Amino acid sequence: MENLSFDVVVVGGGNAALCAALAAAEQGASVALLERAPEEKRGGNSKFTGGGFRMVHHGAQDIKRVVPDLSDADIARTDFGEYSAEEYLDDLGRITQYYIDPDLAETLVRNSTDTVHWLMGRGVTFLPNYGRQAYNHEGRFKFFGGVVIYANGGGAGLVEAEYKAAAKHSVTIKYGARAEAIVRGKNGVEGIRVLIGGVEERIGARAVVLACGGFESNREWRARYLGPGWDMAKVRGTRYNTGDGIRMALDIGAQSYGQWSGAHAVAWERYANDYGDVDGQHSAGYRHSYPFGLMVNADGERFVDEGADFRNYTYAKYGRAVLAQPGSYAWQLFDAQALPLLRDEYKMRGATKVRADSLEELVNKMQDVNPAGFLKTIREYNAAVKRDVKFDPNIKDGKCTVGLAIEKSNWANTMEQPPFEAYSVGCGITFTFGGLKIDPTGHVLDIEDAPIPGLYAAGELVGGLFYFNYPGSAGLMAGAVFGRIAGRGAGEFALKR
Numbered sequence: 324m325e326n327l328s329f330d331v332v333v334v335g336g337g338n339a340a341l342c343a344a345l346a347a348a349e350q351g352a353s354v355a356l357l358e359r360a361p362e363e364k365r366g367g368n369s370k371f372t373g374g375g376f377r378m379v380h381h382g383a384q385d386i387k388r389v390v391p392d393l394s395d396a397d398i399a400r401t402d403f404g405e406y407s408a409e410e411y412l413d414d415l416g417r418i419t420q421y422y423i424d425p426d427l428a429e430t431l432v433r434n435s436t437d438t439v440h441w442l443m444g445r446g447v448t449f450l451p452n453y454g455r456q457a458y459n460h461e462g463r464f465k466f467f468g469g470v471v472i473y474a475n476g477g478g479a480g481l482v483e484a485e486y487k488a489a490a491k492h493s494v495t496i497k498y499g500a501r502a503e504a505i506v507r508g509k510n511g512v513e514g515i516r517v518l519i520g521g522v523e524e525r526i527g528a529r530a531v532v533l534a535c536g537g538f539e540s541n542r543e544w545r546a547r548y549l550g551p552g553w554d555m556a557k558v559r560g561t562r563y564n565t566g567d568g569i570r571m572a573l574d575i576g577a578q579s580y581g582q583w584s585g586a587h588a589v590a591w592e593r594y595a596n597d598y599g600d601v602d603g604q605h606s607a608g609y610r611h612s613y614p615f616g617l618m619v620n621a622d623g624e625r626f627v628d629e630g631a632d633f634r635n636y637t638y639a640k641y642g643r644a645v646l647a648q649p650g651s652y653a654w655q656l657f658d659a660q661a662l663p664l665l666r667d668e669y670k671m672r673g674a675t676k677v678r679a680d681s682l683e684e685l686v687n688k689m690q691d692v693n694p695a696g697f698l699k700t701i702r703e704y705n706a707a708v709k710r711d712v713k714f715d716p717n718i719k720d721g722k723c724t725v726g727l728a729i730e731k732s733n734w735a736n737t738m739e740q741p742p743f744e745a746y747s748v749g750c751g752i753t754f755t756f757g758g759l760k761i762d763p764t765g766h767v768l769d770i771e772d773a774p775i776p777g778l779y780a781a782g783e784l785v786g787g788l789f790y791f792n793y794p795g796s797a798g799l800m801a802g803a804v805f806g807r808i809a810g811r812g813a814g815e816f817a818l819k820r
C-alpha cells in the first residue's frame with residue numbers, strides 16, 4: 324500500500340476537476356488529480372462537449388475581450404446581443420421552474436465572465452459559435468439563446484488546454500484511478516481510498532474536491548432514481564460517471580440535494596452505441612435541428628411544441644419526452660425548406676434516415692409509424708400554419724400554428740416541399756441533476772447544512788442547480804465556476820490545517 328499524501332486530492336478528470344486542481348495549486352497547495360479513465364479516455368463528459376460556455380456579456384466589446392482576433396468585418400456582420408446577469412438569472416429561474424438554489428444561481432452568474440477570463444489566463448482560447456448559435460440569415464448573424472462563445476477545439480480542445488495547465492502547475496495526475504471511499508477522521512476529511520490497477524491504495528489529503536460526475540452511466544441508478552425505462556437510454560458521453568462521488572460523500576454524512584429524478588436528456592440517434600465514444604464519431608448522435616421540423620411518434624402524432632423556444636431552452640427536456648412515447652422512439656421530419664439548416668451531424672454516417680419525394684413514400688420507408696395517423700397529423704399541421712408570417716431562424720419569429728392540440732409556436736414552416744427527410748431518434752442522457760449540497764464556497768454540507776470539514780464538490784455531482792430542464796452551455800460554465808471556487812477553498816483550507 325503506497326503512502327502518498329497531498330494537501331488537496333481532486334477526484335475526477337473533467338472540466339470541473341481540472342479547474343479545481345488548477346485553483347488549488349495556485350494557492351500553493353500540493354495537488355493530486357485522480358482520473359478513473361485511462362489517459363487516452365481522460366476528460367469525462369467535458370471532452371465530449373461542443374465546448375459552449377454561457378456567460379454574462381454586454382455585446383461586441385465584451386466578446387472581443389474573450390476573442391481578441393475577432394475582426395471588424397465579423398463585428399460588422401454580427402449582432403452579438405447582450406446577456407445580462409439579470410437575464411441569466413431569469414433564464415435559470417424560468418427553466419428550472421424556480422427550484423434552482425438562489426445562492427448557487429447567483430454564484431454561477433456573477434462569476435461567469437471572470438471565470439472565462441481566468442480560463443483564458445490558463446491557456447484556453449475561445450471563438451464565437453457561428454452556425455450553431457447564430458445562423459447566416461440574409462447575410463447577417465444574430466446570436467440567440469444566451470450563448471456566444473465556445474472553447475477552441477470544442478470539449479477536446481478545452482480539456483487538452485486544462486491538462487497542459489495542470490502539468491505546468493505540477494499537479495500529480497493518476498489515470499486508471501477509481502476513488503472508492505473518503506477517509507474521514509476526527510477533524511474532517513483525511514484522504515481517499517482508491518483502486519489503481521486493481522490495487523487499493525490510501526492517499527492522504529488535507530482536503531478533497533469531488534468532481535467525478537453524476538450517475539448517468541449507471542444503468543441501475545438510472546432506473547432506480549429517474550424511473551422505469553431510463554435504464555434503456557443511451558449515454559451520450561463518458562461511461563465512467565456512475566455516481567461514485569455522490570455515494571462516497573453520502574456514506575460520510577453528506578446531504579443529498581437537487582432533483583434526483585431529473586436529468587438532461589436529448590433526442591439522440593436511435594441506434595447509437597450505449598455510451599459515447601470519444602475517439603469515434605460521438606457527435607454523430609446529435610439531432611438538435613428539430614425546431615425547424617416536426618417530431619412524430621409511432622402513432623404518427625406530434626407530442627411536443629418543437630418551436631416552443633430556442634433549441635438551447637428545450638433540447639435538454641425533449642429526450643424525456645421521446646422516452647415516454649410508445650416504443651421510446653420518434654422521428655424528426657424536415658422538408659426542403661429546412662434541409663439547408665440541418666446541423667452537420669445529420670449528414671454523418673450512422674444516422675437512421677429515410678428520404679422521399681412524397682409524404683406517403685416517406686412514411687412507408689419509416690416502417691414503424693402508423694401511415695394514416697402520420698398523414699392526418701401533417702395535413703392538420705399544414706392547414707394550421709400561419710402562412711403570412713416570415714420565417715427567421717435567428718429570432719423567435721412567431722411563425723406558428725393556430726388551432727392544434729399541440730401548437731408549434733415558432734419556425735412553423737409548412738411540411739410540403741419535397742424532398743422530405745426523416746431521422747429516427749431515441750433518448751440520449753447527458754447528465755443527472757441530483758447530487759450533493761454545497762454552499763457557495765464549494766464546501767459539501769451535511770444534513771444540518773454544516774460544512775463537512777475539508778470536503779468540497781463541483782460539477783455534475785452538485786445538486787440544486789438544474790431541475791426539469793437546463794439552459795444550454797451552463798454545464799461547463801458551472802463546472803468551471805464551482806471547480807475554481809472549490810479548488811481555491813480546498814487549497815486555503817488545506818494550507819491552514
Ligand SMILES: Cc1cc2nc3c(=O)[nH]c(=O)nc-3n(C[C@H](O)[C@H](O)[C@H](O)COP(=O)(O)OP(=O)(O)OC[C@H]3O[C@@H](n4cnc5c(N)ncnc54)[C@H](O)[C@@H]3O)c2cc1C
Nearest residue numbers: 336337339359367368369375502535560782783796798799
Ligand atoms: C455530448 C455532450 C455534449 C455536451 N455539450 C456541452 C456544451 O457544449 N456546453 C456545456 O456547458 N455542457 C455540455 N455538456 C454537458 C457537460 O459535459 C457537463 O455539464 C460537464 O462536462 C460536466 O463536467 P464535470 O467535470 O462535472 O464532469 P465530467 O467532465 O464528466 O468529469 C467527470 C470525471 O470524473 C471521472 N470519474 C468518475 N468516477 C470516478 C471515480 N470514482 N474516481 C475518479 N474519477 C472518476 C470521470 O472519468 C471523468 O473524468 C455536454 C455533454 C455531452 C455528453
